[in-house]
Amino acid sequence: MSSFETKATIRSFGGKLFKLTHPSPTTTTPMALNLYLPPAALTTPPSRVPVLIYLSGLTCTPDNCTEKGFFQSPASRLGLAVLYPDTSPRGLDIPGSKDAYDFGEAASFYLDATVPPYSAAYKMETYLTSELPSLLFSDAEFGPYLDGDRVSITGHSMGGHGALTLYLRHPGMYQSCSAFAPIVNPTECAWGVKAFRGYLGKEREAWKEHDAAELVRRLERGKELRVLVDQGKGDQFYKEGQLRTEELEFAVAVAGVKGVEVRYQEGYDHSYFFMATFSEEHVEFAAKALGLL
Numbered sequence: 001m002s003s004f005e006t007k008a009t010i011r012s013f014g015g016k017l018f019k020l021t022h023p024s025p026t027t028t029t030p031m032a033l034n035l036y037l038p039p040a041a042l043t044t045p046p047s048r049v050p051v052l053i054y055l056s057g058l059t060c061t062p063d064n065c066t067e068k069g070f071f072q073s074p075a076s077r078l079g080l081a082v083l084y085p086d087t088s089p090r091g092l093d094i095p096g097s098k099d100a101y102d103f104g105e106a107a108s109f110y111l112d113a114t115v116p117p118y119s120a121a122y123k124m125e126t127y128l129t130s131e132l133p134s135l136l137f138s139d140a141e142f143g144p145y146l147d148g149d150r151v152s153i154t155g156h157s158m159g160g161h162g163a164l165t166l167y168l169r170h171p172g173m174y175q176s177c178s179a180f181a182p183i184v185n186p187t188e189c190a191w192g193v194k195a196f197r198g199y200l201g202k203e204r205e206a207w208k209e210h211d212a213a214e215l216v217r218r219l220e221r222g223k224e225l226r227v228l229v230d231q232g233k234g235d236q237f238y239k240e241g242q243l244r245t246e247e248l249e250f251a252v253a254v255a256g257v258k259g260v261e262v263r264y265q266e267g268y269d270h271s272y273f274f275m276a277t278f279s280e281e282h283v284e285f286a287a288k289a290l291g292l293l
C-alpha cells in the first residue's frame with residue numbers, strides 16, 4: 001500500500017510522470033509533488049535509479065518546472081528520476097499567508113520556521129530532508145524504482161537558495177548541488193529579510209544559518225564541494241540586488257573552498273526560458289556526480 005495518492009500518470013519521454021499527494025505530519029497538510037521515472041527505472045523487476053530533486057521558486061507549484069523546465073528529456077536519456085516537491089504547505093488558515101507572492105504560501109524558503117504562527121507547519125527543511133525521502137524511498141509503489149543513496153539537488157531562485165542551503169547544511173545527503181539564478185545571500189536582500197524576519201524572528205544570527213554565502217564562509221579551507229550555478233546577466237531580480245551572486249563567489253574565494261563553478265549568461269532573464277536553456281547541462285552535472293556519466 002503506497003503512502004502516496006496518484007492524481008495523474010503521464011507518459012513522458014519514454015518514462016512516466018506521476019502527480020502525487022500525501023498527508024504530511026511535518027507540515028500538517030496534504031503535500032503535492034511530481035515524480036518522473038525514466039525508462040531505465042521502469043524495467044521488470046524495477047531498477048533503482050538515482051534521484052535529482054528540483055526546488056522551485058516563488059509563486060511556483062510542482063508543475064511549473066515539470067511543464068517548462070525541460071528536465072524530462074535529459075533525465076530519460078541519462079536514467080535519473082526527478083522529484084519536484086511543492087514550495088510550501090498550502091491551505092492553512094494563517095492570516096496574511098496568501099497576501100504576498102514573496103511570503104507565506106509558495107514562499108517557504110525551504111527552512112523550518114521557528115516563530116509562531118509559521119512554526120507550527122512551515123517545516124520544509126525537515127519535510128525535504130527527512131519525511132519525504134524516508135517515505136518515498138521506502139514506499140511500496142515508488143521505492144523499488146529509486147536509489148535513496150544517490151541523490152542530487154537543484155533549484156531556481158528561492159529554490160536555488162533551498163538547494164544550496166540544504167546541500168551545505170546536510171553534508172553527505174546530496175552528491176551535488178546546482179542552481180539557476182539562486183538567492184545566495186538572503187540575509188542581505190529584500191526577499192530574504194522579509195522571509196527570515198517572518199519565519200525566524202528578529203535575531204539575525206539565526207538567519208545566517210540559512211544563508212548560502214554565510215555557510216560557505218564557515219567551511220574549512222580546501223573543502224571540496226560539487227556546485228554549479230548559472231546566473232542570467234539580464235535577470236531583473238539580479239539587477240535589483242535580490243540574488244547577490246557575487247557574494248557566493250567572494251565567500252568561495254575567502255574560504256578557499258573548491259568545486260564551485262559560477263557562470264554568468266549574457267542576456268538571459270530570470271524566467272523559465274533561462275533555466276530551460278541550461279537545464280540539460282544541470283541534469284548532466286548531477287548525472288556525473290551520481291555516477292551515470
Ligand SMILES: N[C@@H](CCC(=O)N[C@@H](CS)C(=O)NCC(=O)O)C(=O)O
Pocket residue numbers: 056057058059060064101156157158270271272
Ligand atoms: N510574481 C513575481 C515574480 C515571481 C517570480 O518571478 N517567480 C519565479 C521564481 S522566483 C517563477 O518561476 N515564477 C513562475 C513562473 O515563471 O512559472 C512578481 O510579480 O515579481
